[in-house]
Each structure stands twice: as C-alpha cells, then as structure tokens.
Amino acid sequence: MLWLLSGHPACGGRCLAWTALEGRSRLVRVRADELRAGMVARLVAGGRIRSPAVERAFRAVPRHLFLPGIPIERAYHDEAIAIKWQDGVAVSSASQPSMMAIMLEQLALRRGHSVLEVGAGTGYNAALMAEIVGSTGRVVAVDLDEDLVAGAAAHLASAGIHGITLATRDGALGYRELAPYDRIVLTVGSWDVQPAWWDQLAVGGRLLLPLSVRGSQLSVALDLLDRPSRCLHSVSVRSCGFVRMRGLGAGPQTRRSLGVGGLSLGTEDDRELDVDALLRFLAQPGVDRPTRARLSAGDLWDGLGLWLAVCEPDVFRLLVSGADEHYGELSLLPAGLDGGTMVLLGEDGLAALVSSDRRDRKRGSRVPVAVRPYGPGGGELADRLVNYLGRWLAAGRPSAAELRLRVYPTGSSAAVSGVRELRKEHSRLILDWPETVP
Ligand SMILES: C[S@@+](CC[C@H](N)C(=O)[O-])C[C@H]1O[C@@H](n2cnc3c(N)ncnc32)[C@H](O)[C@@H]1O
Numbered sequence: 001m002l003w004l005l006s007g008h009p010a011c012g013g014r015c016l017a018w019t020a021l022e023g024r025s026r027l028v029r030v031r032a033d034e035l036r037a038g039m040v041a042r043l044v045a046g047g048r049i050r051s052p053a054v055e056r057a058f059r060a061v062p063r064h065l066f067l068p069g070i071p072i073e074r075a076y077h078d079e080a081i082a083i084k085w086q087d088g089v090a091v092s093s094a095s096q097p098s099m100m101a102i103m104l105e106q107l108a109l110r111r112g113h114s115v116l117e118v119g120a121g122t123g124y125n126a127a128l129m130a131e132i133v134g135s136t137g138r139v140v141a142v143d144l145d146e147d148l149v150a151g152a153a154a155h156l157a158s159a160g161i162h163g164i165t166l167a168t169r170d171g172a173l174g175y176r177e178l179a180p181y182d183r184i185v186l187t188v189g190s191w192d193v194q195p196a197w198w199d200q201l202a203v204g205g206r207l208l209l210p211l212s213v214r215g216s217q218l219s220v221a222l223d224l225l226d227r228p229s230r231c232l233h234s235v236s237v238r239s240c241g242f243v244r245m246r247g248l249g250a251g252p253q254t255r256r257s258l259g260v261g262g263l264s265l266g267t268e269d270d271r272e273l274d275v276d277a278l279l280r281f282l283a284q285p286g287v288d289r290p291t292r293a294r295l296s297a298g299d300l301w302d303g304l305g306l307w308l309a310v311c312e313p314d315v316f317r318l319l320v321s322g323a324d325e326h327y328g329e330l331s332l333l334p335a336g337l338d339g340g341t342m343v344l345l346g347e348d349g350l351a352a353l354v355s356s357d358r359r360d361r362k363r364g365s366r367v368p369v370a371v372r373p374y375g376p377g378g379g380e381l382a383d384r385l386v387n388y389l390g391r392w393l394a395a396g397r398p399s400a401a402e403l404r405l406r407v408y409p410t411g412s413s414a415a416v417s418g419v420r421e422l423r424k425e426h427s428r429l430i431l432d433w434p435e436t437v438p
Contacts (some may be wrong), residue, residue: 028072033063035076039063039097042078048101053109054177058101058130066124066155067094080112083122084148090243092148094122095187099219106221106236107183107208109133113351116200117141117180119170119242123152127161129185135163140168140178144247165371172249174200189217189242191231191251193407193427203227206235210242211431212254213307214422215266215317216301217241218400221405229414232407239302239400252426255319266317266340273345281350281375289373289382290356293367293389303399305342305391310403310420310431312388318343318352344385349375351382353389398433404429 040058043049049058054405064075068085074081078098082090086393103123109115112135116127120141130139143149146168153166157203169175171186172194179200186209197207207222219240222232244250257264265273295304301317308315319340342426356370373382392398408414410429 001207019184020255032062032072032076035064035072036062038077039078042065043098043101046098048105051255053099053132054104054128057104057128060131060422061124061127061161062159063094063097063233066122066152068155068158077163083151084145091246092121092143092145092237093243094124097241100125100128100187102238103130103185103187103208103240104132104218106238107185107206108221109137109183112136113140113182114178114180115177115183116178116410118174118186119143119165119245120149120152122148123155123164123166125153125185125187126155126164126166127159130161130164138165138176138178140165140167140181141161142167142171142175144168144170153432158195163376164367170249172196172245176200179261183208183215186210186245187242189240189244190249191254192249192424193201193222193243193409194249194407195426198230198232198409199226203328204437207232209270210240210260211429211430212251213253213306213403213405214310215254216306216400218403220304220405222405230409230412233416234403234405234407236402237400237405239298246429264319264321266319278345278350281348283379284375284378286368286373287379287383288354288356289386290370291368291386291389293366296366298399299366300342303397304353304389306400306403307392307395307398308344308435310433314345316343316345344388346377346381346383349377349379349381351378353385395433402433404432406432 010223036059040049040055044055049055049210053296059412064072065076067081070081078096079431080093080096082093084092109129114137115129115131115133117129117139120126120143123141126139126141141151141152141164146374149166149168156164165178165437167175176198180349182202182205184197184207189210189212191212199209201224203224203226205224210217211220217240220234221236222234224232229367237384255264255266258279260279317340341353343350351371351373353369353375354372371382371385373379410426410428420431422431
C-alpha cells in the first residue's frame, strides 16, 4: 500500500496518529470525488460540457488540489476563485469551471495535440488539457509571475500529473522553443493578437483567446487557414470575463473614470472625449421615449450592447459603480456593484437606455426599457438609438455567439469587407454579423 511506503517517518505508517491522518485524507478524497461528480453533472446538464473528452478530463482532475487552503465544497462551486491580488485588483484566479468548459469545447483539443497556454495560474486548466491530449500530446503553460508558476508546479505534483512544461514568461512572446502548436489558448484577457501567436501556431491550428472588442470581452476561437494570408477566421465566439493581461500585451485602459458619481466609460480606443460636456449633458435629462423592448443584463452587454458597439463608433458603455443616488438610475442592470448602460454620444448631447420600471430588477430578468435624451442634441440621438433597438430586435436579438471575426496582422493589405474594422497595434479585426446585417 502506497501510504505505508510513504508513511510517517518515525513509525513507518503504523502508529495511531498516522492511521487517523490516513483515514481523514481518504474521507476528504471520497468527499472531493462526490463533489466533483456533482460539478461535472451540473456542467453537463447546463450544456457547458458537450464532449466525452472534456467530461472525462473534468472527472479525472481534482480541482481542490489546485486550490489548497480553499474549503473543498467551495472548490467545486461553479465560481472563479482569486488567488493573487495587486493593489486590490485580482490578477490571477482559478477560472469559473463553466467558462473553462465552454473554452475547452471551443478549443477542440485532440489526443496527440501540442498546446500552449498563456496564463498557467493554478495549473488546473493545464492539467485538464494534459488529460485530453494524453501522453502522445504536449502541454506548455506559461505565466508572468514566478510564484504562480511555482504554485502551479506544486499543485500538479500533488495531483500526480507530470509531463507539463511550465515556464515563467510573458505570454505575449509565446514559447518559441516548442513551437509550432496545434492550439494556443489564453486564459487571460487580451487587447490584441500578438505576432508571436501567429508565428507559433501551426497552419490549420486554432488560437483561442478572450479578446477585447469595443468594451466587450469575447472568447474567440480563430483558425489559421494558411501562412501567406495569415488570416485567422473565427469558428466560435462566446462572451467571457477574464482578468486582463499584464506585461507586454497589457494594451490601453478599457475603462475611463469620469471622476464623479462612480461613473466611468468602457471604451478601448484612445479617442478624446469631452468629459465636462458629457457631465453637463447628464445634468439635462429630457423626456423618456418608451419602447416595447425588455432587456436583461445579458441582452444589454452581449447582445444589443455588442451589436451597437460594432455598428456605431459613437456608442459607449457608461458604467456606474455602486448605487449612486444621482446616476444609479442609469444602471439598467439588476442589483450589483457595477451596473451601467449603453449610451450614444454626440457633440451636443447623448441618449441612454434606461429602465422604465425600477422595481423589476431580479438578476437575469428582462426589464422594460426606455430611451432617455440628455442635452440639446439628445432628441435626435434618442431617435437613432430607438431605431437601432428596433433593428436589433427585428434581427432576432443577435449576440456574441453570432458575431464573426477575421483577424489580419497590421500592415496586411488584404481587401476586407464587413460591418466594422477595428485597428489594434498588431492586428486588424473585421467584424460581421452575416445573417443579420444591421
Ligand atoms: C485567470 S488566470 C488563469 C487561470 C489558469 N488557467 C488556471 O487554470 O488556474 C490568468 C493568469 O494569466 C496570467 N498572466 C497575466 N498576464 C500574463 C502575461 N503577459 N503572460 C503570461 N501570463 C499572464 C496571470 O498571472 C494569471 O495567473
């Protein structure tokens, strides 16, 4: 028996204290197995796990061993658990299992694949991937921080998982030594598509990353069709919310504080905004235009909000932290610390989506919405926003899942068509909703 061989040094595993310890750890193992089976069953029932390979991996790898110090019950809840903070902001976490399952399905790993993960964190996702690619495949996982890599190595060892290459590295550079990869996956939010990922991905391979798209973060699976065009084209898009990349790929701030009332703008371009004028407009609300639409938080951020942000350069997320008495009503979302709405901003006013029934605010429920003009030019902007809302509803409420992207390196001369082009430092994103042209 293994525990006798590795038993208590003084007694060789025969004393009462050691036997009691062994008994307890067996109980913990049994309890963890039960909890894990429950978690997997819920992920399957919720449609997050869809393939036998991903299910097997979640059944095989004990998440609690990657979260030492966290009660095992919590380790098997469907929640992200922060493990490292800087200046009060979480910079590393064990991701939410349902999001991990969604991404592993998007990644479509096969036995024998070689995969690079940027954002090793606890090492749990690397362990799941190692289970899927098997002994003929290879998993390389990098993280920016040495302490996190050391932690991931310890967790993997405690789970008895060997053969994963871990390295402290800025993932914006990839890991050239073992390239090319069939899959490159980021488990950290990225503003751009870095040249190293293009270079280190095998032709026919897949890059999966949480990508910033005008204030939304989308988990985008992109296939590399051929080397000459370097075109990456999306095969799957989902909404997500990962901690942001630090280091070389950090990108610009996507949230700009307005300095009052917990207000900030969610944006990712460097556009100059006249914040004083915006605050002046907000002090001049007009009369609400009722609509027949009802929106949930998901509709707002991942449906209409994303759709508007893609079609209309003057649309922004206005975020409201806390329940500010002045601006709280601009929070279309149900209760929560961070709420907000979408606004259409013009030179002499703005228009915002607001809730027309402040009582109806259960999490996930759809609330009736109105459009409120602000400032002298708000009326015309409100008309435009009402019009957009009608077209989004008529198009069947398209959301992130319907969005299509093609990504080219900056400087590529490929002729492109699409609803919108976003230019980043290293990439050009061409966005489209093929079946629902706005
Ligand atoms: C959400 S956590 C990843 C969770 C991890 N996959 C797991 O299974 O526990 C994001 C990780 O990305 C790392 N990270 C941030 N910027 C990075 C960079 N430039 N290069 C590599 N890792 C980075 C963070 O340190 C953090 O550990």
